[in-house]
Amino acid sequence: MPAAxxxxxxxxxAGGASAAARCRRLDEFAEILLLQSGPDVSFASCGMPYYIGGEIKDRxxxxxxxxxxxxxxxxxxxxxxxxxxxxxxxxKTVxxxxxxxxxxFDASYDDLVIAVGAAPFKPPVPGIDTRPGLFALRNLDDMDAITAWMLARxxxxxxxxxAVHAVVAGAGFVGLEMVEQLMRRGLRVTLVEMLPQILAPIDEEMAxxxxxxxxxxGVRVITGDAIAEFRVAPGADPDATDVVLxxxxxxxxxxxxILGLGVRPDTAVVQAAGIACTPRGHVIVDDQLRTSVPGVWAVGDAIEVRNPALPGADERWAVPLAGPANRQGRxxxxxxxxxxxxxxxxxxxxxxxxxxxxxxxxxxxxxTLRARGLPYAAVHVHPGSHAGYYPGAxxxxxxxxxxxxxxxVYGAQSVGADGVEKRIDVIATAMQGGLTVEDLAELELCYAPPVGSAKDPxxxxxxxxxxVMDGLVTQLDWRDLAAAAADADTAVIDVRGAGEIAAAGALTEGAINIPLDDLRARIGEVPRGKRLVVSCASGQRAYYACRVLAQRGFARVDNLGGAYKTYAVMAARERAAAAAAAAATAPTANGDHK
Amino acid sequence: MPAAxxxxxxxxxAGGASAAARCRRLDEFAEILLLQSGPDVSFASCGMPYYIGGEIKDRxxxxxxxxxxxxxxxxxxxxxxxxxxxxxxxxKTVxxxxxxxxxxFDASYDDLVIAVGAAPFKPPVPGIDTRPGLFALRNLDDMDAITAWMLARxxxxxxxxxAVHAVVAGAGFVGLEMVEQLMRRGLRVTLVEMLPQILAPIDEEMAxxxxxxxxxxGVRVITGDAIAEFRVAPGADPDATDVVLxxxxxxxxxxxxILGLGVRPDTAVVQAAGIACTPRGHVIVDDQLRTSVPGVWAVGDAIEVRNPALPGADERWAVPLAGPANRQGRxxxxxxxxxxxxxxxxxxxxxxxxxxxxxxxxxxxxxTLRARGLPYAAVHVHPGSHAGYYPGAxxxxxxxxxxxxxxxVYGAQSVGADGVEKRIDVIATAMQGGLTVEDLAELELCYAPPVGSAKDPxxxxxxxxxxVMDGLVTQLDWRDLAAAAADADTAVIDVRGAGEIAAAGALTEGAINIPLDDLRARIGEVPRGKRLVVSCASGQRAYYACRVLAQRGFARVDNLGGAYKTYAVMAARERAAAAAAAAATAPTANGDHK
Structure with a gap:
């Protein structure tokens, strides 16, 4: 028998444990040594927020x-x-x-797997290392500390x-899960995000x-701002900290x-060993997950990987997710x-x-597509999670x-109460299979009234x-509606019903309301010689109206991308931001704190 | 302007209405004539069982x-x-x-779309046209008649x-939906299926x-039998019918x-017109959905289509589903x-x-694969619908x-309380994208503890x-376990825990129980020189055990496909069938009816 x-x-x-388990399946006699900092191995890190919130009760x-x-x-x-x-x-030793x-102790290896993961980012702001009650969430020790501290407060x-106020810094996945779980515990929660929107992996109108x-x-959400300082709170509570933005x-x-500001690869030792890393510290691997050094492999949150969603041949990014880490380990x-x-x-x-x-x-x-100058188009649809005639859609x-x-397909994003991740799983699979949007139109999916629709989202x-590809309809970006509405050569046509508009709200001042079903009869009311922007609630009726108008001699007809549903959310956000800005510039009782 | x-x-x-709507989008000026038998057009036929059962209240x-x-x-x-x-x-007239x-009246066409659908099959058995209370479910009239009759009874x-007994003949999709909805109304329900299993589109152990x-x-399920006669029930209730199998x-x-015996294409008129149909009466179409006659197209339940799941270049089948009909119409x-x-x-x-x-x-x-003699393999897995540590999986x-x-990938089947159709949608998309089982192993899907697992099912x-493909493990078909267990040269190893076996039940008599975690220490208890069949609850631990045993010198080690979970369901079914057969041959009070 050869040496083990x-x-x-x-x-x-995730990645390290998967690698260890699969190595054992493949080689019953290998000497496998797994080294882990902290007391826990192969723990469910994605479950930690739910334990803090009490949804998971059994540690x-x-x-x-x-x-x-x-x-x-x-x-x-x-x-x-x-x-x-x-x-x-x-x-070949560690x-x-x-x-x-x-x-x-030293250990020698024939093969070394780097599965060191990534550590929560700690911004270098005053007080971060001295004030009490500041936590990041990386392992079960952190989870226990947060839980104990929260319950004590x-x-x-x-x-x-x-009466307990929590600040969550960073509105990424973990930050949002923590917001939910702290609210679940009954805390008052403020969410602070440096970017102009929460949840950077999706676009602003979806976020x-x-x-x-x-x-x-009741969550206070502050975007476009970041923590500048953790300061002693002058007052009776020594466990409270003033958070200054x-x-x-x-x-x-x-x-x-809670610091949910993303993670940084935990690769100082790897870099010190001369194993090639990117400027941001991610281990560079080839398609077989080999590092620059023979016999050394790397997986998980610490590595940079291909980004196959972009058309370039060697686009790369780092995506700290448990699923990929597990599969890379195997x-x-x-x-x-x-x-x-x-x-x-x-x-x-x-x-x-x-x-x-x-x-x-x-x-x-x-x-991302805009920033790269890639040609792209976006469509928004707002269908039901299942057949509308079956209850609960x-x-x-x-x-x-x-x-x-x-x-x-470059990407997809979805927000809703039901059936959301199912559709993204389908798009993810379609992207991995190289399907086009035409294939998505034809895609055959399961349908029964309680679980889907004959025409799936x-x-x-x-x-x-x-x-859009076939030129059957052109779209106006929702960001451009306000400018279009202010343009004397553009008319905005809202094809919703009058009752619907009264209930939900008008699109823009001056929009002409002609319900879709009346459009042919009332076509004389549509201004000739102007560019038309057409909208309804979700975009579907407006598309139908665009087809009618375009074929009836109106030369320039655009469907409002995202329709009223998208525009209304963004318009409300802008109004709220303007009100907040006005309030911020007005003199207030605690103006001296600014 | 050219003539419309x-x-x-x-x-x-489904198909006809979709075709009409899309034709209008493409051509505002076409003369579109839609002919529909019965009073309803574009109705939600898939929703009808739920109205009968009262889940959908608004007709x-x-x-x-x-x-x-x-x-x-x-x-x-x-x-x-x-x-x-x-x-x-x-x-070119109808x-x-x-x-x-x-x-x-006559109507002329430039293009004709056949979207005639399929009609429920009515077996030619005595009494089917004369006895009261016999229904098939094709349209809203049928739905109303069933509902009224049921409520009156x-x-x-x-x-x-x-006190109302309903017989549902046919255990396909509609039959099963009707069983559920009639039970929901509180009826006593017997389900009769001609095949040896319910739900023919899946395999017996899943069904x-x-x-x-x-x-x-409490549903009485009778498989391998069919209705032979509807007979006058001698007794007080003129609305009751004796159903003889x-x-x-x-x-x-x-x-x-309720007759849920499948459908037959409703194409007598189409065939009479000389438009080519299959021997079973489905309209033959090319890939553009053209029939054999220029200017005549066909869609929906009435047509035969490609079966791309099979490897042959021109495999065809008829699949009466709403989703395909809608997309064909478009x-x-x-x-x-x-x-x-x-x-x-x-x-x-x-x-x-x-x-x-x-x-x-x-x-x-x-x-199907067996019947065609195609080389295939099957794997069964039994994972949770989401991460096991999050409640409710x-x-x-x-x-x-x-x-x-x-x-x-030839196909997939799934049964469970949650997350089932999501996984089949993913497989369906993967098949449409030409992905292999290796791609499925690597497929990246959404994961968060409440909605999935880092390793998705x-x-x-x-x-x-x-x-299996890589030869890391070989499988024994669950159908062959009984024979293997009876073979003196085979040993069955059950690697579940002893408590688990006591709670769930033993696999076979004489199975050797060595829990997986003890296997290396107790390897001396595994009989040398015999073929080994290894099982656990779901198959995963047995696979691990197979790897240990195969690498430790056991020459022939098979994992039991489907594991205890599959075998137990089938064994229970066989026991129940044997008991029913014994009861049927025993003299009974109503033996004279047989």
Whole structure:
């Protein structure tokens, strides 16, 4: 028998644990050493917010595997509370240290898997290391600390959770999950996001739907601002901190602050070992997940991967998601054992549930496409989650981004109460299969009234995109409606019913209301010689109207992209922002804090 | 301006209405004539069972469009209660008749769309045309008649719905939906299916899960039998009918019988016109949905389409589903207007919700693959609908069929309480994109604990299939377990925990129980020189055990396909069938009816 292969894996959460398990399946006799900092291995990091919020009650369930269970099932040498201090790629050894005892040891490897993950970003602002009640959420220790601190603050407030103010910095996936869970506990929550919108992986008009829902639930959402300082709160509560933003705004003293500002690859030791990393610190890997050094592989949040959603041949990005990390871990084991599987990239399929809404997306955003100057088109559809005649259907807000010349799908985003991630999973699969928007129009999906529609939202989005590609309709970007409405040579036609407009609100001042079903009879009321912008609630009737008008001699007819549903959300947001700005410039009682 | 194009569409439900609407979008000035038998057009036929059961309360919602709304919105000449008696393809005319007045009229066309649908099959058995309370469900008239009859029978029973016995003949999608809805109304329900299993579009071991659930709920399910006669029930109730089966079994007198025996294309007039049809009566169309006669197109339940799930170049089948009909309708309009779109075929993606279970499938079954002698393999996985540590996850029973040489996906079937059709939609999309089982293993899907798993059921099925393809594991078909267990040269190893076996039940007599985590330590207890069949609850731990055993010198080790979960369902079914057969041969009080 040849000597057993020695495999050392640094990091044992998603990618590292998957690599270890698959190595064992492939090689019963390998010596597999798994090194993990902190006391926990292979834990359910995605579940931690739900434990803090109390949705998950059994902490033991988050420890998917323990060192003991991994040893029993996989005969793996698991060492927790171990920090790797150095990698010697020439000698093929790692130097490690027990975090509790300080004892050091070396381990040699034939193959080394870097699965070190990424650490929460801590902005270098005053007070971040000294004020109490500031937490990031990386591991179960953090989770326990947050939970204990939160419960202690609630207890200190005599059990009145609403007297406890939490600030969540960063409106990404984890930040939003934490907002939901802290609200679930009854805390008062302020969400602060540096970008002009929450949830950067989707576009502003889609994020605005979620933001409006958060605000309706009482979350204070501040965008376009960031934490500048954590300061002693002058007052009775030593556990409260004044949070000061870059704009000068000072938030009410916070008893708890969660830093959800994204993550940075935890690769200092990797870089020190001469293993090639990007300027941002992500390990550079080839399609087989090999690093620049023979015998060293890397997976998970620490690596940069292909971005196959963009048309360039070697677009790359870093996407810290559990699914890709797990699959990379399995693949790296296959490749260590010579299977030469290629990792095709990460598509960014992701989802967050926040209260009753689910937000899911895949691929790249309109922001990204604009910034790169790529030709693209966007369609918005607003269908039901299932057949409208069956009870309980919820509206889905769905946006599809594509290349209008070739039909290539660039990405999709969806927000709604039901059936959201299902449609994004379908788009993600379609993108991975190279399907075009024409294929989406024709895509065959399961249908029964309780679970879908004969024309699925994915079909409808594909059909809308196909109509744009075929030139059956042209669109006006919702951002351009205000300017168009102010233009004397443009008429805005709203084809909703009058009762509908009265109930939901008018589109713009001066819009001409002709319900779709009356359009042919009242065509004389449509101004000739002007450019027409047509809208309805969701865009479907407006498309029908555009077809009528375009074929009846109106030379320039645009459908309002996203229709009233999109425009109204954004218009409300702008009004709220303007009101907030006006309030901010007005003198207030705590003006001295600014 | 050229003369307006004249388009006649026979049939205005899914395919016909879609064709009409799209024709109008493409051509504002076409003369579009839509002819529909019965009073309703463009109605939600898939919703009808839910109205009968009372889940849908508002009948008006099922009339998606009315003749008036189609006229108003689409300027279409809609004529209901019109039966087409003849098509003259040389003169390009149709002869039609008002079903109420008998008045006839002719209409000429440039393009004719056949969207006549399919009619419920009525078996030629005695009494079918004379006994009361026998219904099929094709249109809203049928729905109203069933509802009225059912409510009258409940009223006649003094409001005690459980005194009303309904027989549902045919355990396809509609039959199962009717079973659920009649049970919802409180009726006593017997389901009779000619095939040895319910729900032919999936395989027996998957269908058995649903059957067991139906029986648990009190539905009497009779498979492998069919209705032979509807006979006068001697007794006080003139509205009851004795239902006699081919086996001789006589069911308790039924006040209501629903014929859900599938559909036959309603193409007598089409065939009489010399338009080519298959021997079963389906209209033959090319990829552009043209019939054999120029200017005549066909869509929907009446046509035969490509079956792209099978490897042959020109495999065809007929799949009466609303989704394909709708998309064919839209496509035929595009093709009438010269867009030359190709219909690639119907994949059979379908779903039925029945009580708390959802069953979904796509592609072809193992039955079909066996019957054709195609090389295939099947894997069964039983993962949770979302992360196990987040509350509320339900087990999904998932079966994937594939070509073990090339990895081509042939089909998938899933049964479970949650997240079922989502996974089948993903597989359907993957099949339409030409993805292989290796791609499924690597497929990137949305994940957050409330909605999925880092390793999605689709990934797990793909990984299991990949392991089979790569020869990492071999499988024993669950049908062969009993024979293997009886073989002195085979040992069955059950790697579940002892407590688990005590709670759920033993696999087979004589199975050796060694929990997976003890396997290496207790390897001496595994008999050398025998073929080993390994099982656990779901198949995953057994796979791990197979890897341990195969690498530790056991020459022939098979994983039990489907594992205990599959085998137990089928074994229970066999025991129940044997008990029923024993009871049937025993003398009974009503033996004279046999």
């Amino acid at each position: 292969k020695k495999i050392v894996i640094i990091g044992g959460v 033991a369930k988050l420890a998917v595997q323990t060192p003991a269970s991994l040893r029993a099932r996989l005969a793996i040498d698991v060492r927790v509370n171990v920090r790797v201090d150095a990698i010697d790629t020439a000698a 130097s490690a240290r027990d975090e509790r005892t300080g004892d050091t 609630i207890a200190a407030a005599g059990g009145d959770a609403s 605005a739907i979620l933001q409006a829902d958060l605000e309706k639930r 870059k704009s000068g705004l000072q938030l009410p003293a916070a008893q708890l602050t 693949m790296v084991a296959d490749n260590i054992y010579g299977k030469a599987r290629a990792y095709k990239g990460t598509w960014g399929a992701s989802v967050v549930r926040c209260f009753d809404l689910t937000v899911a997306c895949v691929g790249v955003t309109e922001k 919820a509206f889905i807000n769905f946006k599809l981004l594509f290349d209008p010349a070739r039909g290539r 994915v079909n409808l989005a594909g059909m809308a995109a196909q109509n | 194009k004249k388009i006649v569409i026979i049939g205005g439900v 008006a919602k099922l009339a998606v469009q009315t003749p008036a709304s189609l006229r108003a919105r689409l300027a279409i000449d809609v004529r209901v209660n019109v039966r087409v008696d003849a098509i003259d393809t040389a003169a 002869s039609a008749r008002d079903e109420r007045t008998g008045d006839t 409940i009223a006649a029973a003094g409001g005690d719905a459980s 058995a899960i649903l059957q067991a659930d139906l029986e648990k709920r 081919k086996s001789g079994l006589q069911l308790p007198a039924a006040q209501l019988t 496509m035929v309009a595009d093709n009438i207007y010269g867009k030359a779109r190709a219909y690639k075929g119907t994949w059979g993606a379908s779903v039925v919700r029945c009580f708390d279970l959802t069953v979904a499938c796509v592609g072809v079954t193992e039955k 339900a087990f999904i029973n998932f079966k994937l069929l594939f070509d073990p040489a090339r990895g081509r 689709v990934n797990l099925a793909g990984m299991a299939a990949q392991n």
